[in-house]
Amino acid sequence: MTTATTTTTSDRAADDHFLDAPKAEDLASLLINKERPPKPSALSASLTFGWRTVLKIKHVPEQLFDVTAFPIMMVLMYTYLFGGALAGSTSEYIQFLLPGILTMSVVMVTMYTGVAINTDISKGVFDRFRTLPIWRPAPMVGYLLGDVLRYVLASAVMLTVGMIIGYRPDGGPLGVLLGVALLVIFAFSFSWVWTMFGLMLRSEKSVMGVSMMVIFPLTFLSNVFVDPKTMPGWLQAFVNNSPVTHVATGVRELMAGEWPAADIAWSLGWSAFFVIVFGAWTMRLYNRK
Template sequence: MSTATTRGQRTGETGETGEQAPAAADALAGLLVSGERPPRPSAWAASAAFGWRAVLKIKHVPEQLFDVTVFPIMMVLMFTYLFGGALAGSTDQYVQFLLPGILVMNIVMITMYTGVAVNIDIAKGVFDRFRTLPIWRPSAMVGYLLGDMLRYTIACAVMLALGLVLGFRPAGGVTGVVAGVALLIVFAFAFSWIWTMFGLMLRTEKSVMGVSMMVIFPLTFLSNVFVDPATMPGWLQAFVNNSPVTHLASAVRGLMAGDWPATEIAWSLGWGAALVAVFGTATMRLYNRK
């Protein structure tokens, strides 16, 4: 009797077929939205959160700092003692010319790791989760670049400290050095958008590094980082004198020497704005479509 009654109650609750009756839409809405939704994070808050994520990755994998510590030290020592005696007569004189240029060269070269990091996260499926979040869409990309700015600052500090040991004495003092480093980091932020585009476009991290090297090596070596372009053939001077790396190296070198090379600074900032406009737009289009 009790068994029949229980079955009758179950039948009345779930229907004749024994399946659960559908819940009312109002009841579901009450469960899902039990209170006020938290405010949507601002563009800066979302970008800063992704930037902090990039910093935490360095904390858990400190080997990532090799390219901003060991590699810059090797470059400064190698080129100072390799070319110093032949080009300037002594390493002390050559390091005054070389260090600002090698600073630019190293920072520009390590920007490619931004694209590598983006490509790795895509392969792991991390970006699929980012795309579902109610945040400012470019914040994931901007966060990568904000985190890398810390790496660029570390690399600059390491090279400047080594340069002071080798005899580098900037006539512009602390102000000139800080201004030069700030301009360099701003340009590196803009330049990194090239590699975010390649990170989204190419299939593997090895292909990203291969393409990056093909672009960076000619761009950095065909510049005024190591020698004055006046010693080059005329056809090569036309390329070197209009290279963004040449303008940036001249601007950083002038600021550290105590000058204010307004033309070179304007060229460097103009190149940076153009890179963000072109490659930043291309990056976000690929990100929205990928």
């Protein structure tokens, strides 16, 4: 008798719970009648992913060593090691060197974009990104926008150190801002090369190795340290047409108060080339990987 009563009571409770549960029709009507949130714009999605990159720096501040300690070391080392031998004095050499070494350092920092992308791929993060209803290139553009902060920080650090040891830009604050702006535009565009490598190669060590093989000849075979007129003719032909040479000359002349229209045009042309060619290649790999 007791068992039967208990069973009846539990069955009645289960029936009441079943009756109180929402029906499928009710849930469907709620979902249909409710308006979906608007799809984020391309700019909004890109800025969100850019903020994600900034938050990574916040949680792992050691990532800033390559844009703080490394630039300081580069400026001091090349100024005091080679200034006397190449220009007769460090005070004269720093006027030529600083815009060039600034260009070199920022361009070298760009390769860490590919390493960061490759690391996220190995963790499976990009599998989640591709399922989101967002503008397709937003994760890639977000990485590059977040890295713009690193380029600006590296520029500020190097210019501060340069001013302390004797660099005086004749172009004043406006010339410095224009030079840094040209450099940041080029660095943003050049970073698409490393996003391609980050998607193409299978490990972050491979990305780092290939990046070094590309970036070291490109930056050292330029007018960053010396005037190309002292080089052999066959080497001058390469150096004078290098994108790093055009950018370094543009930054140097802008900070000196000049307006190097040809070098600015070449720098912006190279920037457009990197975005169009390597940006398209990056997105093709991203959609297929």
